[in-house]
Structure formats: structure tokens, C-alpha cells
Amino acid sequence: MLPLLVHLPPMENDWISFDVPSLMENFWSATFDGLTFGAIYALVALGYTLVYGVLNLINFAHSEVFIVGCYAVFFTLSNLGFGPSAPRLDIWAIILNLLLALVVAMIASALTAFVLERVAYKPLRKRNAPRLVFLITAIGASFTIQYLIYLWRGPSPELALTMFRPTPIFDVFGTIVDSQQLVIIIAAVIMMVGTERFIRKSRTGRGIRAVAQDPDTATLMGVNKERIIITTFVIGGLLAGAAALFYVMKIPSGVQYSGGFVLGIKAFAAAVLGGIGNVRGALLGGLLLGLIGNYGQILLGNSQWTDVVAFVVLVLVLLLRPQGILGSALGRSKA
Amino acid sequence: MYRKKVITAWAAAATLTLALSGCANQAGPTTTDTSGTSGKVNIPSISKVDVPSGAVLPKGDGKATCPATTTLAYAGAQTGPNAQLGINIFNGIQLAINQHNAANPGCQVQFKKFDTEGDPNKATGPVTQLVSEADIVGVIGLPFSGESKATGNIFEQKGLVHITPSATNPGLTENGWTTFFRGLGNDAVQGPAAAKFLTGKLGAKKVYLVQDDSDYGIGLGTSTSAGLGSALVGTEKVTTGQKDFSAVISKIMNAKADAVFYSGYYAEGAPFDQQLSGKGFTGTFVAPDGVKDDQFIKQAGDASNNAYFTCPCIPGELIPDFASGYKEVSKGTEPGTYSIEGYDAATVLLSGIDAGKQSRADLLSWVKAYDKDGLSKHLKWDAKGELQAPTVYGYKVENGKIVPIGPIGE
DSSP, X not given: OHHHXXXXXXXXXXXXXXXXXXXXXXXXXXXXXXXXXXXXXXXXXXXXXXXXXXXXXXXXXHHHHHHHHHHHHHHHHHHTTOOSSOOOOXXXXXXXXXXXXXXXXXXXXXXXXXXXXXXXXXXXXXXXXXXXXXXXXXXXXXXXXXXXXXXXXXXXXXXXXXXXXXXXXXXXXXXXXXXXXXXXXXXXXXXHHHHHHXXXXXXXXXXXXXXXXXXXXXXXXXXXXXXXXXXXXXXXXXXXXXXXXXXHHHOGXXXXXTHHHHHHHHHHHHHHHHOTTOHHHHHHHHHHHHHHHHHHHHHHTBTTHHHHHHHHHHHHHHHHXXXXXXXXXXXXXXX | OHHHHHHHHHHHHHHHHHHHHHHHHHHOSOSSOOTTOTTOOOOOOOXXXXXXXXXXXXXXXXXXXXXXXXEEEEEEOSSSTTHHHHHHHHHHHHHHHHHHHHHOTTOOOEEEEEEXXXXXXXXXXXXXXXXXXXXXXXXXXXXXXXXXHHHHHHHHHHTOEEEXXXXXXXXXXXXXXXXXXXXXXXHXXXXXXXHHHHHTTTOOSSEEEEEOSSHHHHHHHHHHHHHHGGGEEEEEEOOTTOOOOXXXXXXXXXXXXXXXXXXXXXXXXXXXXXXHHHTTOOXXXXXXXXXXXXXXXXXXXXXXXXXXXXXXXXXXXXXXXXXXXXXXXXXXXXXXXXXXXXXXXXXXXXXXXXXXXXXXXXXXXXXXXXXXXXXXXXXXXXXXXXXXXXXXXXXXXXXXXXXXXXXXXX
């Protein structure tokens, strides 16, 4: 694709133009920022993928599970004295405060996911409602939570908090990688690897895979299906809460009632791109979507292109591989 | 149990990565503030504004006579989300009328206010009512460009002169209206002034222009980039409501820009400046009157220390007589943005009434031919209703407050 584009002359004052030199110049910074966003998408994508794997349900309200985590981060940190200016604290105090915010956000999101499952989905499951009903309920739950937040906090974003001032860590081909990017990418990847191993190795993880593969047989084999389902929601919530901390770290002004919506759609797209129901797929899909969006935005010279490019690539990939890059495989042993 | 191991691994991961952030934080010497970093030119703030010696004041010669029904009106926001700007303006008008009436026992001008909430959709009602009241001979308003555009024809049909103290969209004077006058410089004046300020006083060699998608942002961005010439190293667009500016910022950092001009409003300007400083930008952040608001400082925090503003508004708080009189009217608050523009506009109309121009037609011809100094600047309009010599002021953030640094772009 790229060599072909190089021959196109840049068109000024046009609604679409390709700025290849700019992409070359900003390639590495776009890569690191793209990976940072990708890592956040991937953490949220895991919530979609796990629930889909177990229930075949697209939990559209997961974006609100995430935004509740963002509010938890905001309230925890602002009560601890964080503000728009960089905190005047020593390193250990900052670490302690951020860890506390991480824990609070994970609990808040997990609790939201738990309540959501109990209130919105469990009653439907008991009555054997058709799948379409679950989907509509999910959308309804998403709007309900979103507008409850709107009524409570109003339309404006919360004050943007600075957690710490990012500082350069190392240099890649003249582009500086800063502490913030590094923290987000490393932490997110470790959490995802942990989740993947948990699902692969632990007893509960085996239960999740068993239910994903064949819920009836799993029940016959002594797996408590209800317990597995609720555990799946809670794990998704915990990861969304962690993603919330990193998201607020990266985009401090993003704490807003509607702030989860687009991110949720992107995370869901990441899950589909990698292969829905596949834990590794969520990681791969998230990182790819983050990178593609960022490259596209720089190539086309306007931030509004991020989503256009990301979703066009998504459609193209799915045309070639409808099952996603790694295929949907929560139930299979490779998980 | 495997689960325990996973939890331990998670906790370790979290601690490790957060520790990394902490270490990084310690390594940076700039945890306290960003002022005084290499790229920033510090222009001292000013503590007084030179008032033209022969400035026309509302009190006149004290011998004026006029019918007791003579009325001036203010049309604009009194309530609604942008009420504060309206309050700044009509307090300035009220002060002018109070001073006039106190000095002229034979001419007691009435003052009426019509609330538009600053909303173009709501403005036509009150303005229609206003123009139907025959005693009203002159109007100060409307404050915003949108509502001015929506109501200009109503004034035109009734031949009622109106002076806007704050609407800056250049297109307003292109409607063929003969009753519309603008009491300040428009955005086509502010842009070139901002460009001169950047490359002149601030000494910027590489300016990066970032504009939002509003008419205001695009118009001002275009007129600024024309003035920047070869100092402009790049232009980038952002959208209203945008939260993440990392792609724009990496372009700015790679272009090694020493100044950024943000053409838009504070709602995006504040997070943008915050993220820009967070990425280690040490240059200057310059923004127009749409960003010049205390909310910008509140939302951007320490990052706002790198900010300068351009504004066609004059700092009325630095004119002692005006400031003390204003505080009596406003019950203690300082003059705000556009207070003195409201005061000067009212003074033009009052001096016309004092000179015997007491019908709508006479007062309109008076304003057309007006050529005198006001407290804030010289007031003389061209055929379209634009000021012939508008002034643009520079402001900066100092100790968490917006302070004036004097006229720019001259």
C-alpha cells in the first residue's frame, strides 16, 4: 500500500490528502503512542472477549464498566490532592497513591460488572430469553449507566488530573520514549499475560474454557456455570478498572459521561480483529488497532481519520479472515 | 494454587511499572513549574494603560438637555451559560449612564436591558420588542457574533444604531448593514497582530499553528498563518471535543517548534496545553481571546504558565478612575473582559444625545461621523462599521492570573 501512496502528490485544501513525509518523520512517535493506546484497548477488549466466549453475548455495557473505573480514578486521586498541575510528592508517595487508585478503580469496575450481570443478564438467562433480547438489554444498560452519570455529573468532562510528569526514559531513532508510555505498555502487557495464563492454567480458568466450549457438558461435569459466568464478568471488570487508570493517565480530560462509548466500540473492534473469544487475539487486535489508527491519523493529517482508518482496516481484515486474525478460540485448548 | 501466583504477578507488575513512573518523576527537575524554562521569553506585565488625554467622557459639559423619555438599551446575555460576559458589558454601560445623569440634571437618560441569553435562536424575540419601543434611540449590543448575525436585519429595518462591544466575526460587516458598528478589532485584525507578536516580541523562529474546526478557529487560524510567513513550520487541525492530542504534539516536537499558536477555545486549549507541557514542550503557547479565560488556568494547571493571549479587548482594570467607578456599579467586582468596550460604546451614544441628536436617524448619523478618542482607544468607523484603528492587547499568565502586557501588533 505504502509505495503506491508515495506517488500521490499532496493535495492542499482538499478534504483528503496523504502526507507521507510526515508519517516517515513521525513514524516512531506514532508507533509508541499507538502501542500505548493499543495496550489500553486490549485491556478493555479482554472484557468483551471473555464474556463473548462464555455467553456468546456482546456486552455493550462494558464501556460503562470502564468509565465507572475512570470516575473512580478521578475521585480517588482528586481526594488525595491531585490536580491539573503535576503533584509535588516524592516518588513513593505517588506510587502509593496510584496503586490505591488502581485498586479502587478495579473494585469499582468489577462491582459494576457484577451488578450489571445480576440485574440485567441473569434474569434473562433464567427465562431462557433469546439472544437478541440480551443484546438489546446490553445496549439499554449501557445508555442507562451513561445517562445516570450524566445526570449526576453533568455534560462537562471532569478536571484533568496530572498523575506524574512523564520523563524521557530512552531514545529510539531520535524519538523519546517516556515513562508514561512505558508504564502503560508494560503494565498492560503483564496484566494480559497474567490473565491469559490464569485462564489457561488455573482451575477457574479451566472452568471458563469448559463453559465456553460446551456449557451443558461442563455443567454435567460438575462445573458451576453461574459461578463461572459471574467470575468472567468480574475479571472483565477488574481489567477494565486497570485500563481506566492508564486511560486517565494518558488522557486526563477523558473522564466524561460519554467517554467510554467510542473507546468501548474500539475495544470491541479490537477483540473482533484479533478473533473474538480469543485472549491473545484481544492483545494483538488492540495493539494493531492502536497502531493503525495512529499511523492513519498522521498520514491523513487529521485526528478525525483515526477511527476511519482503523475501521476500514478492520473490515478489510475481516473480509480476508472473518474469524479474526487468530481465530475465535476461548473454548479450544490453546485459548 | 495457581491463582495466588497470578495475583502475586499482577501486584508485582503494578508495583514495578508504577515504580518506573516514580523514578522517572524524580529524575525530572521540573516537577514544580514550567516557567523560566529555556524557550520562554518573559515579557513583563504592565500596571497602567495610557488614556488618551482628550478622551470623551460620559459626563460631557453638564449642560445637556433632553426629553425625560430618552432611552438607551442593552441587548445581550443577562442569563445563560455566557452571562458573565454580558454582565461585564452592561455594568460598563450602567457606569457611563450613571456618570452622565449625575453631571447633567437637564438630561436624564433611561437605560433598559433586553436578555438574549447569548443564544442566536432566542435573540430575535427580545430584539424585535426592543426596536418597537420608540423611546429607544441607540443600543449597545449584541455581544456575540451568532446573535448579532441573527438580529442585524431587525435593527436595519428600523434604522436603529447599535454598537457591539465584543462580537468579532469579520463577516458581520459584510451584510450591507448601515446601523451596525463594531467597537473593537475583528478576528481579521487579531490574526495578523498575533503573528507579529509571535515573531516579534516573542522572538519565535518556528511557530506551529493548531486550529479547531469552528468558524472562529478556522478564520483566525487562516489570518494568523498568512501573517507568520516563513516562521510557520506546520499547521494542524483538531476538533471540538477532542481529548487526545498526542499525534499533534509529536509533530510539534519533531518540528522542534519554539512556539505554538492555538486558534480555538479554552475547552480544548487547556487539555492541549497540559498534554503539550507533559511531553516536555518548553516553548511558548499563544492563544486568542477564546482561550483567555480563568477556566483555562484552572483546567491546565501549572502548564498554563507558558501561555500568552491576544485579545482585541483593553484591560479596563488598569484605568484607575474607570475601575473604581465600575466597582461601585458592580458591587465590588473588578472590570472584566469587554467592560470598557461597553462603557466606551455607551459614551459615544450619550455624547450624541448631549449634542442634540435625539432621534434614531440623527444618532445614527452622529455615530457614522464620530471621530474622537474614547477611554480605551480612538473611535472612528469606516463605511462598513469597522473601527479604523483597532487595538489588540497581549496578556499572559502570571502567578495563576491573566495579566496584560500591553498593546501588540503595532
